[in-house]
Amino acid sequence: MSQHRHPGAPGRAGAVPALPDLPEATVARLPEYLRALHALADTGHETVSSEGLANAAGVNSAKLRKDLSHLGSYGTRGVGYDVTLLIDQIESVLGLTQCRSVALVGVGNLGHALAGYDGFASRGFRIAALFDADPSRVGEEINGLVVRHVDELARVAVEESISIGVIATPAPAAQAVADQLVAVGVTSILNFAPCVLSVPEGVDVRKVDLAIELQILSFHEHRKASLTALPGGLAATDTQEAIGT
Numbered sequence: 001m002s003q004h005r006h007p008g009a010p011g012r013a014g015a016v017p018a019l020p021d022l023p024e025a026t027v028a029r030l031p032e033y034l035r036a037l038h039a040l041a042d043t044g045h046e047t048v049s050s051e052g053l054a055n056a057a058g059v060n061s062a063k064l065r066k067d068l069s070h071l072g073s074y075g076t077r078g079v080g081y082d083v084t085l086l087i088d089q090i091e092s093v094l095g096l097t098q099c100r101s102v103a104l105v106g107v108g109n110l111g112h113a114l115a116g117y118d119g120f121a122s123r124g125f126r127i128a129a130l131f132d133a134d135p136s137r138v139g140e141e142i143n144g145l146v147v148r149h150v151d152e153l154a155r156v157a158v159e160e161s162i163s164i165g166v167i168a169t170p171a172p173a174a175q176a177v178a179d180q181l182v183a184v185g186v187t188s189i190l191n192f193a194p195c196v197l198s199v200p201e202g203v204d205v206r207k208v209d210l211a212i213e214l215q216i217l218s219f220h221e222h223r224k225a226s227l228t229a230l231p232g233g234l235a236a237t238d239t240q241e242a243i244g245t
């Protein structure tokens, strides 16, 4: 675990200073830079060049410099970026300077794996409550947390200052769970169920679907196979760039 994280007390975000309006793609890459920076800090690096950080994060260095310039971070010629300073800047922009409390709804196969994963805390997230609708799962203890019935969501969400909801129920139940989360004031939802959720304005939903990622990789496999079949074979391309990561 990095020694450069200083999460504050759990709870909902309070008043925050105005943030730069960042491109969504930049926001999506900031956690990659952060992960790479924490690894550098943990191995004793105090500075890093844009090329070094770009390699560690798996992006090209021009893109990285542009992303970081949005944060007002340009590095020092010949020295690079100050690792600790950049960690602080990115954590501040991502709102990671306080630990956020997460509720996980649906504690089946996937929910068990998520609830049992110890890696969220070091990245600023505390799984604070587990819910399921199946009475046979209620009362089970996972990683020190007891699974509660989803009917307790409203009360517990307030008690635990839940700010993010994670949905790991089957797709047919996901919309009702999202509605319950929204009704108790949760405005950020991570949805693992393979369906589109309808939420009011102001509620952010991120969807994680490994099958979609595999389908995208399948396309690239398919494309590579079709290119190697051409006279001259596959052109030398950076696959990650081609995929758009």
Ligand SMILES: NC(=O)c1ccc[n+]([C@@H]2O[C@H](COP(=O)([O-])OP(=O)(O)OC[C@H]3O[C@@H](n4cnc5c(N)ncnc54)[C@H](O)[C@@H]3O)[C@@H](O)[C@H]2O)c1
Pocket (backbone or CB within 6 Å): 105, 106, 107, 108, 109, 110, 111, 131, 132, 133, 134, 137, 150, 168, 169, 170, 171, 173, 176, 177, 191, 192, 193, 194, 208, 209, 210, 211
């Ligand atoms: N995003 C991904 O990459 C990915 C990967 C695997 C599974 N999934 C999806 O994640 C979801 C869970 O998969 P799983 O294999 O863990 O399923 P599962 O059947 O093992 O678990 C689902 C759990 O949700 C509970 N549940 C059902 N309705 C509920 C409700 N209204 N409120 C609270 N809990 C409720 C069930 O009791 C059960 O414990 C599915 O939608 C699945 O398609 C997504």
